[in-house]
Amino acid sequence: MRFDGRRFEVLSAVRASQDTTHRPYGGVVPELATRDHVRLLPAVARRTLEDARLSLPVVDVVAATRGPGLAVALMVGHTFGKCVAAVMDKPFLGVNHLHGHLISPFIFHSADYWDGRDCVCLLVSGGHTMLVFLGKQGIPRVLGTTRDDAAGEAFDKAARLLGLPYPGGPAISRAAQQGDPVRFDFPRPMLSEPGLDFSFSGLKTAVRVQTESLLRQGAQLDDVRLVSDLAASVQAAIVDTLVEKSRRALVQTGARVLTLAGGVAANASLRAGLERMCEELGAEFLPVRPDLSTDNAVMIAAAAGWQFLRGRRSGLEEEIHPQPDGADDWLT
Ligand code: KG4
Ligand code: ZN
Numbered sequence: 001m002r003f004d005g006r007r008f009e010v011l012s013a014v015r016a017s018q019d020t021t022h023r024p025y026g027g028v029v030p031e032l033a034t035r036d037h038v039r040l041l042p043a044v045a046r047r048t049l050e051d052a053r054l055s056l057p058v059v060d061v062v063a064a065t066r067g068p069g070l071a072v073a074l075m076v077g078h079t080f081g082k083c084v085a086a087v088m089d090k091p092f093l094g095v096n097h098l099h100g101h102l103i104s105p106f107i108f109h110s111a112d113y114w115d116g117r118d119c120v121c122l123l124v125s126g127g128h129t130m131l132v133f134l135g136k137q138g139i140p141r142v143l144g145t146t147r148d149d150a151a152g153e154a155f156d157k158a159a160r161l162l163g164l165p166y167p168g169g170p171a172i173s174r175a176a177q178q179g180d181p182v183r184f185d186f187p188r189p190m191l192s193e194p195g196l197d198f199s200f201s202g203l204k205t206a207v208r209v210q211t212e213s214l215l216r217q218g219a220q221l222d223d224v225r226l227v228s229d230l231a232a233s234v235q236a237a238i239v240d241t242l243v244e245k246s247r248r249a250l251v252q253t254g255a256r257v258l259t260l261a262g263g264v265a266a267n268a269s270l271r272a273g274l275e276r277m278c279e280e281l282g283a284e285f286l287p288v289r290p291d292l293s294t295d296n297a298v299m300i301a302a303a304a305g306w307q308f309l310r311g312r313r314s315g316l317e318e319e320i321h322p323q324p325d326g327a328d329d330w331l332t
Contacts, residue, residue, distance in 0.1 A: 001298065003305030006111040012051030013298045016040040019167060026166045027156070030072050037076035045080070048297070056088050063304030066094030066314070067321035068127065074320040082316050093304045094314040096321070096330045100299035101125065102132060102140060104288040105259040107302050113286065114138055118255040122246045122274070125262035125295075126152035126169075128324070129198045129242075131249045134259075138306070140330055143249050144196025151238055152264045154200035158207045158234045163221040172231045173267050178224075179232025184210055186237035188244070196249055203237055235269055243273040250283055259286045265293040307331060 002009040018036045022028050049055065064081030067074050078094060085092035101123050106114050119134040120143070129146040149157065152169055159168025164175060186206050189199045211221075211230065219226055246258055258278050264270060265288050278285035292298055312332065321329075 001301035001305055003302065003309065005309050008107045008302050008305065010107065010298055011054065012048050013296065014044050014048045014051065015296060016044050023166050026160060028070065030070060033070060034072040034076060037073050041076060041080050045084070056084070056090075059088070059090060061085075061091045061093055061304060061308045062088070063093040063095050063300060063308075065097050065100065065300050066318065067097060068324040069097055069322060071320060071322035074322055078318075078320050082318075086316055091308070091313045092316060092318070093307060093312065094318045094320070095300050095303045095307070096325060097295070097300075098123065098128065098130075098324075099140075099303040099307075099330045100295075101128075101261040101288075102134065102259075102330070103302045103306060104261045104292050104299040105286045107292065107298065108289060109286070113257075117257055118253065119257040119259050119286075120246065120249045120253055120255045121259040121261060122242060122249075123262045124151040124242060124260075124264035124270075126150060126156065126167075128262065129200070131196050131245060133249075133253050133255065143253070144198065144245065146198040146200060148199050148201040149204060151198070151200060151242060152262070154203055154238055155234075155264065155267075157204045158231075161204075161207050161211050162227050162230055162234075164227070164231070169264060169267065172235055173269065175228050175231035176235045176269065177228075177232075179228030179230070181232040181236035183229040184233035186210070186233050188237055188241050191241060191244055196245055196252070198241065198245065200238070200241075203234070207234055235267070239267070239270045239273045242270060243277050246274060247277050247281065250278075250281055255283070257284045257286055259288075261288045261293070263294040266290045 002011055021032050021036055062081050062085040064078045066078055082092050102121055116136050121132045121134055123130045123132055127150055129151045131143040133141045133143050155172050156168035159171045164171035187202055189202050250258055271287050275285045
C-alpha cells in the first residue's frame with residue numbers, strides 16, 4: 001500500500017483463504033487457524049512484496065492487526081510483523097481491526113471523501129455490528145452497537161440451523177436469491193425501540209423455533225424451496241433492521257454520507273436496501289468494494305498509512321489486544 005495523505009494506492013493484495021480448512025467443522029477451529037497462519041504467512045508476505053515489485057528496504061513501516069480477534073491468529077501475524085520490523089530496523093504499527101474496516105470504503109477514493117465531511121459508517125462483521133459517526137477529522141464515535149450477537153453471527157447461526165455450509169453469510173445470501181422473503185415473518189429486532197443499538201439473539205431463537213416446528217410437521221431441510229424461503233426471510237429481517245437503524249443514524253446526526261464496511265457488507269440485498277434508503281434521504285452511499293469487505297490486509301495497511309502519517313508508532317513491546325477496545329483506542 002502506498003499512501004500520500006490524499007490517496008491510497010494498492011500495490012498488491014494477496015489473500016490465503018482458510019474456508020476449506022474450517023468448513024467441515026462449521027466454524028473456525030483455533031488450532032487449525034494458528035497452524036495455517038504459521039504455514040502460510042511467510043509465503044504470502046513474500047508474494048505480496050514480489051507482486052508489488054518492492055523489496056523490504058524501501059518500505060517505510062510494517063503493520064499488523066493487533067485485535068480484536070482470535071488471539072492465537074493475531075499472535076502469529078503481530079509477532080511476524082514485529083520480527084520483520086526489528087530485523088529490517090523499520091517502525092512497527094499494530095492496527096485496530098475495526099479501524100481497518102472503517103477506512104475500507106475510502107480506499108478507492110481521494111481524501112475529499114473523508115476530509116471535512118461528516119459520515120456515518122455501518123460496520124457489520126462476524127464479531128461487530130456498529131453505527132459509527134466519523135467526524136470531519138476522521139475521529140470515530142460509536143452511536144450504537146449490538147447488545148448480543150453481531151449481524152454476521154446472526155447469518156452464521158441461522159445458516160447452521162438451516163443446514164447450510166460455513167461461512168453462513170454467503171450461503172444464506174445464495175439460498176435467499178430464489179426465496180420468498182415474506183413467507184416467514186421473523187422479528188425485526190429493536191425497531192420498536194428508539195435508540196441505535198441492535199440485538200440479534202431473538203432472531204436466532206425465532207429461526208430455531210420456526211425450523212423445529214416445520215421439521216416436526218414433516219418438512220425436510222433438503223427441501224430447496226423451503227430453505228430458500230427461510231433464508232430469504234431471515235436475510236430480510238436482518239437487512240430491514242440494519243437499513244432502518246442506519247436511516248435513523250443519518251437523520252439524527254445530519255450526516256450526508258453513509259459508508260458500509262465489514263464482512264456482511266458483501267451482502268447484495270443489504271447494499272441494495274441501504275442504497276435505496278440513502279437515495280430517499282438524498283444522502284450519498286459509499287460501500288466498501290465487495291472484495292475488501294471480509295477481513296483483509298489491504299484495509300489494515302490503509303489504516304496503518306493513515307495513522308503513520310499522523311505520527312503514530314507502536315513499540316516492539318506492543319502486545320495484541322484480542323478483546324474489543326473502546327473507540328477511543330482505535331486510532332492510538
Ligand atoms: O469482517 P469479517 O470478515 O470478519 C470479522 O471481523 O468478523 O466478517 C465475517 C462475517 C461472517 O459472519 C460472514 O458470514 C459474513 O461476514 N458474511 C456475509 C456475507 N459474506 C460474509 N454475511 C451476509 N452476506 C454475505 N454475502
Ligand atoms: Zn473483520
